[in-house]
Amino acid sequence: MALAVTASSSSTSIAFSSNSRKEQGVQFSSSNFQPSDRFNSSPAALSLSLKRSIAVKPLNAEPKRNDSIVPSAATIFAPDVEKAVGIEDIEKLAKNLEKASPLEIMDKALEKYGNDIAIAFSGAEDVALIEYAHLTGRPFRVFSLDTGRLNPETYKFFDTVEKHYGIHIEYMFPDAVEVQALVRTKGLFSFYEDGHQECCRVRKVRPLRRALKGLRAWITGQRKDQSPGTRSEVPVVQVDPVFEGMDGGSGSLVKWNPVANVAGNDIWNFLRTMDVPVNSLHAQGYVSIGCEPCTRSVLPGQHEREGRWWWEDAKAKECGLHKGNLKEESVNGNGAANGNSSSANSDIFESQNIVNLTRPGIENLVKMEDRKEPWMVVLYAPWCPFCQAMEASYNELADKLAGSGVKVGKFQADGDQKAYAKQELQLGSFPTILFFPKHASRPIKYQSEKRDVESLMGFINALR
Numbered sequence: 001m002a003l004a005v006t007a008s009s010s011s012t013s014i015a016f017s018s019n020s021r022k023e024q025g026v027q028f029s030s031s032n033f034q035p036s037d038r039f040n041s042s043p044a045a046l047s048l049s050l051k052r053s054i055a056v057k058p059l060n061a062e063p064k065r066n067d068s069i070v071p072s073a074a075t076i077f078a079p080d081v082e083k084a085v086g087i088e089d090i091e092k093l094a095k096n097l098e099k100a101s102p103l104e105i106m107d108k109a110l111e112k113y114g115n116d117i118a119i120a121f122s123g124a125e126d127v128a129l130i131e132y133a134h135l136t137g138r139p140f141r142v143f144s145l146d147t148g149r150l151n152p153e154t155y156k157f158f159d160t161v162e163k164h165y166g167i168h169i170e171y172m173f174p175d176a177v178e179v180q181a182l183v184r185t186k187g188l189f190s191f192y193e194d195g196h197q198e199c200c201r202v203r204k205v206r207p208l209r210r211a212l213k214g215l216r217a218w219i220t221g222q223r224k225d226q227s228p229g230t231r232s233e234v235p236v237v238q239v240d241p242v243f244e245g246m247d248g249g250s251g252s253l254v255k256w257n258p259v260a261n262v263a264g265n266d267i268w269n270f271l272r273t274m275d276v277p278v279n280s281l282h283a284q285g286y287v288s289i290g291c292e293p294c295t296r297s298v299l300p301g302q303h304e305r306e307g308r309w310w311w312e313d314a315k316a317k318e319c320g321l322h323k324g325n326l327k328e329e330s331v332n333g334n335g336a337a338n339g340n341s342s343s344a345n346s347d348i349f350e351s352q353n354i355v356n357l358t359r360p361g362i363e364n365l366v367k368m369e370d371r372k373e374p375w376m377v378v379l380y381a382p383w384c385p386f387c388q389a390m391e392a393s394y395n396e397l398a399d400k401l402a403g404s405g406v407k408v409g410k411f412q413a414d415g416d417q418k419a420y421a422k423q424e425l426q427l428g429s430f431p432t433i434l435f436f437p438k439h440a441s442r443p444i445k446y447q448s449e450k451r452d453v454e455s456l457m458g459f460i461n462a463l464r
Contacts, residue, residue: 087251090239094236097236097237098235098236098261102132102258102259103132105236105256106135107138109237110133110136115139115141116246117140118140118170118211119133119141119142120208120219120220121161123150123154123158123289124221125267125271125278126221128259128270128271129220129221130142131270131274133219134165141170142169143171143211144158144169144171145171145203145204145211146171146172147203147291149203149291149293149294151289157278157280164276170211172207172208172211174202174203174204174207175206178202178206182202186198189293191293203291209244212243212244212253213248214246215246215253216246216247216253217253217254217255221257221259222234222257222260223262223264224260224261225264226264226288235257236261237254237257238254239254240253240255285298286298298449347382348388349380349391349394349410350395351395351399353395353398353401353402353408354398354409356410357377359420361409361411362377362411365377365436369440371436372438373405373407374406374407374435374438374460374464375409375435376401376409376433376435376460377410377433377434378410378411378431378432378434379431379432379434380410380411381430382412383414384414386431387430389451394456396453397457400453400457406460406464413427425443426443431451433446433451433459434446435459435460435463446459
């Protein structure tokens with residue numbers, strides 16, 4: 001479609017020329033949009049509309065290819081969409097759509113925001129979002145953050161998705177100068193030592209911020225069951241609490257989460273039913289997929305987020321893209337409100353064969369250089385879902401070791417004890433399992449993610 005504008009002191013005329021074409025089962029033609037109805041109001045309205053259309057740019061700075069099946073602001077003249085509405089209106093909309101299907105939510109989002117909304121695609125199971133958008137029959141945009149550290153399989157998957165749907169993904173890249181400064185100053189893998197937030201801020205958050213400044217709304221694949229610590233209250237639509245949209249300022253961006261109420265198994269049933277292409281990493285045990293150095297496969301029974309930033313505790317398993325999920329009261333970093341985990345959660349590992357170590361007790365155990373008996377100790381937090389998942393196996397281990405000469409203990413290492421546990425007990429993430437040998441002062445850390453009884457017994461038998 002071509003747009004020609006001619007202006008003079010007495011009149012302004014706009015001419016459209018387009019060949020009708022059928023894309024994704026939807027017929028597009030110049031008659032659909034009736035431009036004359038939009039510009040007959042006043043010269044001032046014309047000037048404002050022209051100014052707005054010029055300001056709407058693609059998410060990235062690269063010129064879009066003319067053969068794109070997904071229309072953008074440069075290829076179709078979409079109807080005006082309303083500006084960001086008030087928080088009350090969005091809350092009402094979220095309530096009305098709470099029980100709606102993902103397809104219905106997606107259709108409403110695309111209808112409401114037209115070309116000013118885009119799907120955020122990570123290269124994982126959120127390909128379901130693209131399939132839902134495709135099924136609505138409406139034009140849609142997709143963008144992705146290329147951090148420069150993704151798996152080769154993910155890059156191949158991007159290409160497969162583009163060809164399958166006949167779309168062009170709009171890629172966003174980190175600032176080269178910022179990446180260069182970070183790597184030259186701290187090295188390629190500084191996130192293993194000082195946390196992933198700085199690297200994610202450079203490679204993901206800031207590119208996302210630039211992308212969203214060209215939109216009024218965005219669509220994410222967040223689900224409530226993805227991360228019990230940070231995503232359990234994700235609504236289907238909300239005013240974005242962190243990022244700004246095209247108009248700038250608080251409330252200028254709306255965030256849609258069409259699959260918020262969908263379980264992970266149901267997502268996969270949908271992908272299989274619709275014969276949707278998926279990332280080949282999923283077949284290797286990867287569930288939640290991010291950058292290659294920070295993502296690994298998970299074992300059967302482990303939560304999907306255990307494969308992300310596995311060296312950090314559950315509360316830190318967000319990169320900053322969805323920072324609004326983190327509750328202000330959980331400022332102590334242990335996932336418990338008001339810094340008091342024990343008051344809000346019942347304790348775990350309550351077997352009669354497990355010794356509950358206090359701070360003085362664990363300090364004495366560390367100082368002993370000639371112990372009469374070896375000890376197996378878990379550093380845990382009652383709120384941690386990964387600690388909860390191993391409770392049964394650890395209790396069974398303690399029962400098996402009763403009377404064997406190996407003591408089994410637990411030490412609650414969150415809250416006020418976390419700093420000490422990190423400095424003196426090698427705490428990296430919850431749970432951390434330590435073996436204190438009989439004739440050695442330094443405890444030995446259990447490195448495996450396998451926390452079944454057989455694996456833990458093998459670890460003990462190799463050392464005692």
